[in-house]
Amino acid sequence: MSTVNERTASVDVATGNHGSLRHQNITSILRLIYRDRPISRVELSRITGLNKATVSSLVSELLESGCVRSIGENQSERAGRREVLIDIDPQKTSAVSMEIGIGNISVIAADFAGETISRSDVTFDLNLTAGRVISKAARMANDAAAEAESLNGKVAGISIAVPGAVDIETGNVLFAPNLGWRDVPILERLKAKISHPVLVDNEASLAALGEHFFGAAKGLRGVLYISAGVGLGGGLIVDGDIYRGSSGIAGEFGHMTVDIGGKPCSCGKNGCWETAANEAALFSEYRRLMPRAKNVADRSQLIDQILISSGAGEECGIKALEFIARPLAVGIDSLIKAFDPERIVLGGPLSSFSKFLIPMISRELQQRRIFGVDHCAEVVAASFGPDAALKGGVARVIRSFLRTPAI
Ligand SMILES: [Zn+2]
Numbered sequence: 001m002s003t004v005n006e007r008t009a010s011v012d013v014a015t016g017n018h019g020s021l022r023h024q025n026i027t028s029i030l031r032l033i034y035r036d037r038p039i040s041r042v043e044l045s046r047i048t049g050l051n052k053a054t055v056s057s058l059v060s061e062l063l064e065s066g067c068v069r070s071i072g073e074n075q076s077e078r079a080g081r082r083e084v085l086i087d088i089d090p091q092k093t094s095a096v097s098m099e100i101g102i103g104n105i106s107v108i109a110a111d112f113a114g115e116t117i118s119r120s121d122v123t124f125d126l127n128l129t130a131g132r133v134i135s136k137a138a139r140m141a142n143d144a145a146a147e148a149e150s151l152n153g154k155v156a157g158i159s160i161a162v163p164g165a166v167d168i169e170t171g172n173v174l175f176a177p178n179l180g181w182r183d184v185p186i187l188e189r190l191k192a193k194i195s196h197p198v199l200v201d202n203e204a205s206l207a208a209l210g211e212h213f214f215g216a217a218k219g220l221r222g223v224l225y226i227s228a229g230v231g232l233g234g235g236l237i238v239d240g241d242i243y244r245g246s247s248g249i250a251g252e253f254g255h256m257t258v259d260i261g262g263k264p265c266s267c268g269k270n271g272c273w274e275t276a277a278n279e280a281a282l283f284s285e286y287r288r289l290m291p292r293a294k295n296v297a298d299r300s301q302l303i304d305q306i307l308i309s310s311g312a313g314e315e316c317g318i319k320a321l322e323f324i325a326r327p328l329a330v331g332i333d334s335l336i337k338a339f340d341p342e343r344i345v346l347g348g349p350l351s352s353f354s355k356f357l358i359p360m361i362s363r364e365l366q367q368r369r370i371f372g373v374d375h376c377a378e379v380v381a382a383s384f385g386p387d388a389a390l391k392g393g394v395a396r397v398i399r400s401f402l403r404t405p406a407i
Contacts, residue, residue: 022058023407025048025050025054025058026058026061026062026405026407027402027403027404027405028048029044029048029055029058029059029062030062030067030068030402030405030407031402031403032044032047032048033062033068033086033087033088034088034398034402035219037086037087037088038071038085038086038087039085039086039087040083040084040085040086041055041056041059041083041084041086042083044059044086059086061407062086062407063086065405065407066089066092066153067088067089067092067093067112067405067407068086068087068088068089069086069087069088069089070084070085070086070087071085071086071087072084072085073085088112088113089112089153090111090112090113090115090152091111091112091152091153092112092153092154093111093112093152093153093154093156093398093401094109094110094111094112094117094145094148094149094151094152094153094154094155094156095109095110095112095114095148095155095156095157095158095159095393095394095397095398095401096108096109096110096141096144096145096148096155096157096158096159096196096397097109097110097158097159097161097390097391097392097393097394097397098137098140098141098144098158098159098160098161098390098393099160099161099203099389099390099393100133100137100160100161100162100163100179101163101203102126102163102178102179103123103124103125103126104121104122104123104124105121105122105123105124105133105136105137105140106119106120106121106387106390107119107120107121107140107141107144108144108387108390108394109144109145109147109148109151109152109155110394111152111153112153112398114213114214114391114394114395114398117148117151117152118144118147118148118151120140120143120144122136122140124136126179126180130179130181130184130186131189133179134184134186134189134190134193135193137160137190138189138190138193138194139193141158141160141190141194141198142193142194142195144158145158145194145196155196156196156197156397156398156400156401157196157197157198157199157396157397157400157401158190158194158196158197158198158199158397159198159199159200159201159206159392159393159394159396159397160186160190160198160199160200160201160393161200161201161202161203161206161389161390161392161393162176162179162181162186162200162201162202162203163176163178163179163202163203164176164177164178164179164181164202165202165247165248165249165252166200166201166202166248167247167248168201168244168248170185170187170188171185171186171187171188171198171199171200172184172185172186172187172188173186173200174247174248177266186200187199187200197400199396199397199400201242201392201393201396202235202248202251203389204225204227204233204234204235204251204389205235205242205244205251205392206235206242206388206389206392206393206395206396207225207227207234207235207347207382207384207388207389207391207392208223208225208234208235208236208237208242208251208345208388208392209235209237209242209392209395209396210384210387210388210389210390210391210392210393210394210395211223211225211345211347211382211383211384211388211391211392212225212237212240212395213391213392213395213398213399214383214384214391214394214395215345215382215383215384215388215391216343216345216380216381216382216383217237217342217343217345217380220237220342220343221237221238221239221240221342222237222238222239222339222340222341222342222343223236223237223341223342223343223344223345224236224332224335224336224339224341224343224344224345224377225237225344225345225347225382225388226253226328226332226344226345226346226347226348227347227348227388228277228278228279228328228346228347228348228349228350228351229278229279229348229349229350230278230279230280230349231254231266231274231278232253232254232273232274232277232278232331233251233252233253233254233348234251234253234347235251236250236251236339236341237341238339253273253331253335254272254273254274254278255267255269255272255273255274256272256273256331256334257269257270257271257272257273258271258272258273258276258327258330258331259271259275259276262275262276263275263276273327273331276324276327277324277327277328277331278324278350279299279349279350281323281324281327282306282320282321282323282324282350283299283302285319285320285323285324286302286305286306286309286316286317286320289315289316289319289320290305290309290316290320293305303349303352305317306320306321306353307352307353310353310356318356321353321356321357321360322360324350324357325356325357325360325361325364326360326364328357328361329360329361329364329365329368330364330368332344332361332365332379333364333365333368336365336376336377337370340377341377342377343377343378343379343380344377344378344379344380345379345380345381345382346358346361346379346380346381346382347381347382347384347385347388348382349386351381351382351385352385354381354382355381358379358380358381361379362376362378362379365377365379
């Protein structure tokens with residue numbers, strides 16, 4: 001196995017005569033076409049180091065399989081020669097992605113380029129047993145898969161995001177406190193009801209992957225995704241992949257202690273980061289500064305009020321956001337020191353305040369640089385808002401397909 005250079009750190013090219021090596025090379029070429037699409041055979045040869053005849057033969061096989069297609073000529077060819085460009089065929093392969101939320105289930109089907117082609121959302125009673133919720137999810141997944149195959153190509157897999165820690169080997173939900181689930185063998189139960197390949201993952205990890213694969217941190221190797229809302233959580237992309245830790249709880253950033261003996265947290269500890277920088281902290285500071293808001297109990301109404309107030313430059317809105325921006329920045333700064341990411345993506349419900357929060361957080365981070373060596377990673381708003389985990393599920397299905405295409 002030889003590893004090629006340039007922008008190909010994640011693409012290994014195998015050399016040798018064995019059939020499986022040929023399959024590995026086809027997989028590498030397909031992944032490159034997906035990543036750098038559209039791309040010419042000459043460019044594929046240059047990046048992989050494989051000779052042009054080998055690349056042409058591998059591309060022919062991919063064209064026959066229907067995964068990729070020719071899309072005409074490269075008009076800006078510098079050598080003056082026009083070359084046929086190869087692209088993926090979005091309509092030959094589909095992915096289904098579902099998110100089980102707190103009392104709601106959303107499912108989308110997407111084409112091979114990741115574009116959504118259908119969507120469905122339902123609510124469920126939080127008193128339902130895990131078994132009933134899983135049965136409902138399986139029915140929705142099967143319906144979405146059938147629809148995807150009638151609108152687009154064959155379904156490569158179905159991803160299910162859950163709001164809890166997942167054992168990625170067994171597919172068991174270890175705990176999902178907001179659903180009241182503990183040790184639920186969700187993958188095993190879904191596999192019994194769904195004929196397509198199924199995978200289960202944590203929603204914040206998938207959201208990080210969605211932003212890395214399609215969105216605000218596309219293609220970056222090290223990404224910190226922060227989801228800020230009722231709590232604080234997130235996901236880490238390390239070397240281009242989800243970092244899960246040894247027991248699947250990596251990303252539970254909100255429960256890092258930032259104030260020993262501080263406010264009690266839902267996890268049972270005190271002084272967790274999320275107690276200082278979540279929605280409740282923002283709302284209570286806004287109500288303190290704007291007594292008229294004391295009687296507004298509706299969450300989305302409060303968010304709208306704070307958006308209008310800060311948009312108009314009113315002190316109460318701005319000050320309330322500053323109240324959570326500083327602790328948010330302090331925690332992000334610690335994570336920067338631990339992981340040194342290239343970019344930080346702010347997602348979750350509080351990202352609707354990104355326009356205000358990001359400059360505040362960035363200023364604080366600048367002041368916290370040490371020794372002048374840390375590059376002060378850029379903070380950006382998430383591209384997909386509440387749909388980041390759904391997009392991440394599509395990304396996981398597509399990535400699995402790219403690693404082991406059925407060719
Ligand atoms: Zn906690």
